Amino acid sequence: MLQDHPDARSFQLYPVYDGSATEQDFDQAYPHVPTETLPGYGKSVYAIKQGNAKLFFLNAGRLSDAGDKQLEWIRTTMSGSKQTFALAWLSEDPKLPEVWKALRTAGINAVFVRDTVYVLHVGVSQEPANYQPSGYEDWDKWGLSEMKESSVITVMEANANALTMKAENEQGQIVDQLVLDADNLASWDLATLKEKKEIPLVGIQSLWHYHPGDDSIKSSIPKGVDLVGEGPIIETTHTEPVPLPADDWRSPDYDDSDWKTGRAPLGFTNNKELQAYLQTKLEVVPSPTYYFRKSFELNGDPQELSDLDLNIAFEDGYVVYLNGQEVSRDAIISGFLTESSLAFPNEFTFYRRIDLKAHLNKLVKGTNEIAVEVHRGHPGAPNLFFDLGLSVESNGEER
Numbered sequence: 055m056l057q058d059h060p061d062a063r064s065f066q067l068y069p070v071y072d073g074s075a076t077e078q079d080f081d082q083a084y085p086h087v088p089t090e091t092l093p094g095y096g097k098s099v100y101a102i103k104q105g106n107a108k109l110f111f112l113n114a115g116r117l118s119d120a121g122d123k124q125l126e127w128i129r130t131t132m133s134g135s136k137q138t139f140a141l142a143w144l145s146e147d148p149k150l151p152e153v154w155k156a157l158r159t160a161g162i163n164a165v166f167v168r169d170t171v172y173v174l175h176v177g178v179s180q181e182p183a184n185y186q187p188s189g190y191e192d193w194d195k196w197g198l199s200e201m202k203e204s205s206v207i208t209v210m211e212a213n214a215n216a217l218t219m220k221a222e223n224e225q226g227q228i229v230d231q232l233v234l235d236a237d238n239l240a241s242w243d244l245a246t247l248k249e250k251k252e253i254p255l256v257g258i259q260s261l262w263h264y265h266p267g268d269d270s271i272k273s274s275i276p277k278g279v280d281l282v283g284e285g286p287i288i289e290t291t292h293t294e295p296v297p298l299p300a301d302d303w304r305s306p307d308y309d310d311s312d313w314k315t316g317r318a319p320l321g322f323t324n325n326k327e328l329q330a331y332l333q334t335k336l337e338v339v340p341s342p343t344y345y346f347r348k349s350f351e352l353n354g355d356p357q358e359l360s361d362l363d364l365n366i367a368f369e370d371g372y373v374v375y376l377n378g379q380e381v382s383r384d385a386i387i388s389g390f391l392t393e394s395s396l397a398f399p400n401e402f403t404f405y406r407r408i409d410l411k412a413h414l415n416k417l418v419k420g421t422n423e424i425a426v427e428v429h430r431g432h433p434g435a436p437n438l439f440f441d442l443g444l445s446v447e448s449n450g451e452e453r
Contacts, residue, residue: 071098072145073115092127099124101131107212108137110162114144119259120152125160132161138236139163139217149331150258151365151405152443154190163217163239169199171208171219173234179216180233191407196232203229255350256424256444258365258405259333262348263313264320265303267341267393274302275390295379303345304375306423310347319367320346321428321439328402328439336438342430343393344438349423352446356417361447362410369439370431371397377422381413386429399431402439417446 068087071080077096081089084097091100098113108131112124132140142157142165157165158174165172175194178185188195198206198221206221206229217234265271276296298305316334321344323329336344364374364382371385385400428440 068102068109068111070111070143070145071113071115092123095124099127103137105212106137106214107139107141107210107217108132108135110140110142112142112144114146114148117144117148117153119150119257120156120254122153125153125156128157128160128162135161138214139212139234139239141166143167149404151190151407152254152258154193155252158192163234164219165193166208169197171196171198171232173232174239177234177236177239178232179235179238180231182221182230182232184230185232189404201229252445252447254443254445255352255422256348256442258441258443259318260348260443261315261317262320262346263310263315264334264336264347265310265313265345266337266339267343267345268339269393271303271345271393272301273304273390273392274299298378302378303347304378304425306377306421308347308423308425313347318441319439320344320441321369322437323369323402323439324436325402328437332439338436340433341393342396342433342435344428344440346426346428346440346442347423349421350444352417352419352422354448355419356414359414359417359446359448360411362414362417363445363447364408364410365405365443365445366408367403367405367439367441368428369402369437370400370429370435372426372428372440374442375425376410376413376416377418378425379413379416381410381416382408391427391429395429396433397429397431399435402437405441405443414446 069084071077075083077098081097087097088100088102089097095113095116099111101108101110110128116122117124140161140163142162144165144167147167163174163177172188172193172195174192176192178194182196184197184200185194198208201221203223205224209220209222211218211220215236217236218231220231221229223229276298300307302308318333319331320334320336321332322336322338323332366372366374373383373386373391374381386395386397424444426440426442428438430438
């Protein structure tokens with residue numbers, strides 16, 4: 055590009071760090087890029103002003119969770135900024151719902167990840183042709199690589215009222231465009247986001263106790279329980295749930311001290327892309343099932359909570375129990391399950407968000423236990439994958 059345009063200069067280029075070089079080499083290659091904008095990140099993280107927009111260039115390799123310093127830096131920067139729009143660039147999708155929510159609450163309106171543009175749908179006043187949900191709450195995406203044109207360049211124009219992203223072909227003709235409306239973004243109910251404080255109970259990529267399916271894992275069938283319903287451990291003749299015996303692996307009183315411990319995502323797969331996300335590779339066993347347990351603390355009164363949300367990544371099927379009671383299942387038959395039960399063959403599901411507000415009454419003040427069983431669709435199936443996040447929202451202060 056520079057060779058074709060001798061009037062251009064390298065200082066007009068603002069690169070996105072992608073890990074293809076060391077951070078030290080990156081620092082030396084671009085002397086004009088602001089350095090140490092965020093201490094400890096060199097030039098791999100920086101921001102510039104362009105008209106009424108703030109442009110953030112982030113280090114995707116270090117964006118490991120919603121508590122990353124980059125996100126707090128964006129929040130702090132935007133809190134004193136007079137720019138109308140805030141845009142971010144990443145070399146790859148962090149693929150963590152918590153990070154995408156943090157980007158949203160930090161004030162980012164659009165995120166550019168290679169040839170895909172992610173935008174807050176509430177601000178979109180004109181949709182392009184290849185516009186679809188992203189799978190992350192409040193974010194939609196525009197896939198530029200899906201356009202019929204073999205080559206396009208994205209041109210952005212901003213004024214006081216709108217930000218227009220134009221996809222232009224080599225002849226400079228506008229092929230398609232997306233418009234973000236400043237009034238729509240400004241009127242978005244951010245007060246509600248601040249008023250409702252999300253409290254993580256179990257974070258994505260947490261440590262879990264795990265055990266493969268075998269004869270040592272016991273599940274009981276309490277008297278009077280409906281074995282064909284979606285909630286196989288709910289008493290059919292009483293309003294109170296039937297307590298499980300302590301030797302039932304789903305029970306809060308179960309002793310899992312001899313189970314192994316590993317950090318999620320856990321599993322095994324023949325998919326090379328998914329292998330990169332696994333933090334704990336599980337042993338392939340004859341049983342189609344793996345069991346997972348984790349305890350967490352809840353401070354304060356559960357009755358003061360307004361929402362309970364589950365984020366789960368899985369393959370093939372699962373059942374989740376909260377303090378011994380079933381709260382969610384997918385891709386597997388209803389009713390009582392054993393370690394030999396098979397799931398329905400299912401493609402990998404990436405962090406589906408599930409509303410569990412109806413199960414808020416299953417939380418208790420103090421120590422809680424979440425238990426999950428993940429089943430393959432066949433004992434010889436090459437893939438099993440699991441990660442889970444659980445959070446609540448409170449209208450009041452965190453306790």
